[in-house]
Amino acid sequence: MSENTVAASVAMLKVIEGWGVDHVYGYPGGSFNSTLSALTEEKDKLKYIQIRHEQVGAFAAAADAKLTGKIGVAFASAGPGATNLLTGLYDAREDHAPVLALVGQAGTSVMNTNFFQEFNEDPIFEDVSVYCRTIMTAESLPHVVDQAIRQAYKNKGVAVVIIPNDLGFEQIPDLPYGSHSASDDKVAPKVQPTDQEVKEFLRLVSQAKRPVLHVGRGIKDGGDAIIDLSKKLQIPIIMTGLAKGYVDESYEGNLGMSNRAAHKAADEIMASADLLIAVGADFPFADVIYQTHPMKFIQIDNDRVELGRHHNLDLGIWSDATEFVKAVLTKADQVEERPFMKAAIADNLNWRDYMKKQEEGAVNPIKPAFVYQQVNRIAEDDAIFSIDVGDNIINAFRHLHVGKRQKMVISALFASMGTGLPGALAAKLSFPNRQAIQVAGDGAFSMIMQDLITERKYHLPIINVITSNKVLEFIKSEQDDLPMHRSGIDLEDQNFAKIAEGMGVEGVQVTEAADLPRAFDQALQVTKEGRPFLIDVKVTPARALPVEALQLHQGNGKFVETVSPKYNANFDVERPKSVRDFLDSYDGQSLKTLPEFFDEYGVTL
Ligand SMILES: Cc1ncc(C[n+]2csc(CCOP(=O)(O)OP(=O)(O)O)c2C)c(N)n1
Numbered sequence: 001m002s003e004n005t006v007a008a009s010v011a012m013l014k015v016i017e018g019w020g021v022d023h024v025y026g027y028p029g030g031s032f033n034s035t036l037s038a039l040t041e042e043k044d045k046l047k048y049i050q051i052r053h054e055q056v057g058a059f060a061a062a063a064d065a066k067l068t069g070k071i072g073v074a075f076a077s078a079g080p081g082a083t084n085l086l087t088g089l090y091d092a093r094e095d096h097a098p099v100l101a102l103v104g105q106a107g108t109s110v111m112n113t114n115f116f117q118e119f120n121e122d123p124i125f126e127d128v129s130v131y132c133r134t135i136m137t138a139e140s141l142p143h144v145v146d147q148a149i150r151q152a153y154k155n156k157g158v159a160v161v162i163i164p165n166d167l168g169f170e171q172i173p174d175l176p177y178g179s180h181s182a183s184d185d186k187v188a189p190k191v192q193p194t195d196q197e198v199k200e201f202l203r204l205v206s207q208a209k210r211p212v213l214h215v216g217r218g219i220k221d222g223g224d225a226i227i228d229l230s231k232k233l234q235i236p237i238i239m240t241g242l243a244k245g246y247v248d249e250s251y252e253g254n255l256g257m258s259n260r261a262a263h264k265a266a267d268e269i270m271a272s273a274d275l276l277i278a279v280g281a282d283f284p285f286a287d288v289i290y291q292t293h294p295m296k297f298i299q300i301d302n303d304r305v306e307l308g309r310h311h312n313l314d315l316g317i318w319s320d321a322t323e324f325v326k327a328v329l330t331k332a333d334q335v336e337e338r339p340f341m342k343a344a345i346a347d348n349l350n351w352r353d354y355m356k357k358q359e360e361g362a363v364n365p366i367k368p369a370f371v372y373q374q375v376n377r378i379a380e381d382d383a384i385f386s387i388d389v390g391d392n393i394i395n396a397f398r399h400l401h402v403g404k405r406q407k408m409v410i411s412a413l414f415a416s417m418g419t420g421l422p423g424a425l426a427a428k429l430s431f432p433n434r435q436a437i438q439v440a441g442d443g444a445f446s447m448i449m450q451d452l453i454t455e456r457k458y459h460l461p462i463i464n465v466i467t468s469n470k471v472l473e474f475i476k477s478e479q480d481d482l483p484m485h486r487s488g489i490d491l492e493d494q495n496f497a498k499i500a501e502g503m504g505v506e507g508v509q510v511t512e513a514a515d516l517p518r519a520f521d522q523a524l525q526v527t528k529e530g531r532p533f534l535i536d537v538k539v540t541p542a543r544a545l546p547v548e549a550l551q552l553h554q555g556n557g558k559f560v561e562t563v564s565p566k567y568n569a570n571f572d573v574e575r576p577k578s579v580r581d582f583l584d585s586y587d588g589q590s591l592k593t594l595p596e597f598f599d600e601y602g603v604t605l
């Protein structure tokens with residue numbers, strides 16, 4: 001037994017440091033004072049980032065984990081602090097991000113008495129967490145936190161430790177409580193495919209006329225291998241949004257994302273597939289878009305829970321995605337040019353050309369596509385993008401270039417507004433030498449804009465781009481496709497640059513397209529000098545071409561494309577008369593439909 005003693009809260013922080021954590025987010029409260037005191041003692045090793053709303057801390061911790069794969073840490077005091085933390089923790093849960101949440105609790109002498117801000121916190125955090133414990137003795141505090149971190153890693157989720165305030169102040173023996181060692185950092189063994197699985201896969205592929213690869217994050221660093229496979233087997237690639245940037249976007253056979261935040265060719269090709277191959281992809285909308293028509297289905301995943309979750313399997317392969325792709329490459333012969341692949345590429349290039357035209361228009365009112373062209377222009381090779389929820393998800397998926405050395409973070413499955421700025425805090429704190437750019441809509445940004453001051457307080461040179469359109473555009477589009485009136489979606493305009501100024505953050509408001517490049521140059525300059533910057537850009541509220549409104553039907557030996565009956569079903573908007581009318585109404589005169597490309601290349605049912 002050691003003769004030296006240490007405050008239990010300090011011992012706990014040493015455990016956290018032992019796991020390689022160098023910053024934690026949180027907001028004080030009386031019930032958390034024992035840990036706050038320890039944070040001052042440990043300040044040289046563990047940086048405390050005082051956010052202005054607990055939700056922001058939890059979002060940022062989740063983003064840390066998504067960007068680095070390492071545990072993120074956030075804390076809050078008992079009661080309202082604790083409940084404020086929840087939204088951010090759900091974001092971590094939904095995107096399988098390992099996060100440790102430390103939550104304050106009233107002291108043990110008043111626990112379970114309905115004391116001020118005191119209530120049973122376990123049931124509150126039960127659902128969001130993979131592990132949730134209330135500390136009962138000071139000695140157990142560092143142990144339980146160590147175990148919580150292991151649980152968060154193992155179960156890829158949120159571990160919550162609830163700390164009665166007095167226990168953190170108590171002295172306990174000064175022992176090495178943390179269990180982290182180099183062994184924890186070694187690469188986990190990969191699940192390998194068998195020859196039989198490769199053979200069976202190639203047999204099904206050889207029977208297909210219109211096979212499609214749907215590639216998710218499971219591909220990890222196998223982006224080049226999947227392109228080789230696409231070329232060798234003549235199969236177009238469609239990506240999930242979370243995997244954006246994992247496969248080179250300049251490759252012509254990479255059609256981008258499908259569904260609503262999507263690319264036209266990807267949606268059309270997915271709807272025409274007779275074989276869909278899901279590669280490390282857990283697509284949240286799969287239960288809808290995999291069911292538009294009958295097709296065969298192969299799924300490759302290293303997590304057995306995922307197999308068969310979204311479609312009945314013709315072949316399920318439990319394997320690391322990239323290992324499987326590599327194994328197939330060694331066994332497969334080069335397939336001769338497939339008309340379907342040619343049509344897919346032609347459709348893709350036609351769409352890319354359209355997108356480029358949207359980006360190049362330095363016209364008024366300013367289009368979001370032009371804003372993204374500017375982001376692309378000033379983004380450094382290893383920039384990190386944090387994109388908030390709303391139309392920015394659609395526009396970033398379409399117009400943001402995410403290169404091999406760059407990263408993008410989003411709130412994918414929980415899809416919470418207010419995640420752009422916290423994601424940028426995480427980017428800058430986890431990667432201080434990399435450029436951090438966040439893009440948020442006016443609705444999303446105003447949910448968390450108080451934390452601009454956090455950027456200034458900690459000298460975090462973040463570029464904040466606010467696409468301000470005075471409306472909840474993403475919801476407006478949804479309402480336009482329902483038989484209802486537009487309702488509840490107008491936003492009062494704000495001068496975000498002035499708000500920033502009030503918080504000591506430099507910024508500029510842009511209303512003319514011609515002024516936008518200068519604003520981005522200024523953002524670059526100011527952030528290079530080490531200070532954050534905000535661009536409040538007033539963009540058009542016009543809907544971007546909703547590719548999901550196009551529907552492909554198979555019948556009479558032919559493919560036919562129509563506009564969904566749901567499109568513009570709203571009482572306040574007009575419906576187009578034809579697909580041509582629909583495309584033209586979005587300046588898409590140059591766009592062709594997939595059946596036109598199928599005719600051109602002789603693709604038949
Ligand atoms: C916290 C939260 N509340 C509500 C929603 C529903 N929602 C999704 S997108 C959106 C609109 C976003 O508006 P804005 O930030 O202005 O971006 P825009 O779509 O106008 O570009 C809303 C309300 C959500 N995803 N998250």
Ligand SMILES: [Mg+2]
Pocket residue numbers: 441442443467468469470471472473
């Ligand atoms: Mg908006």
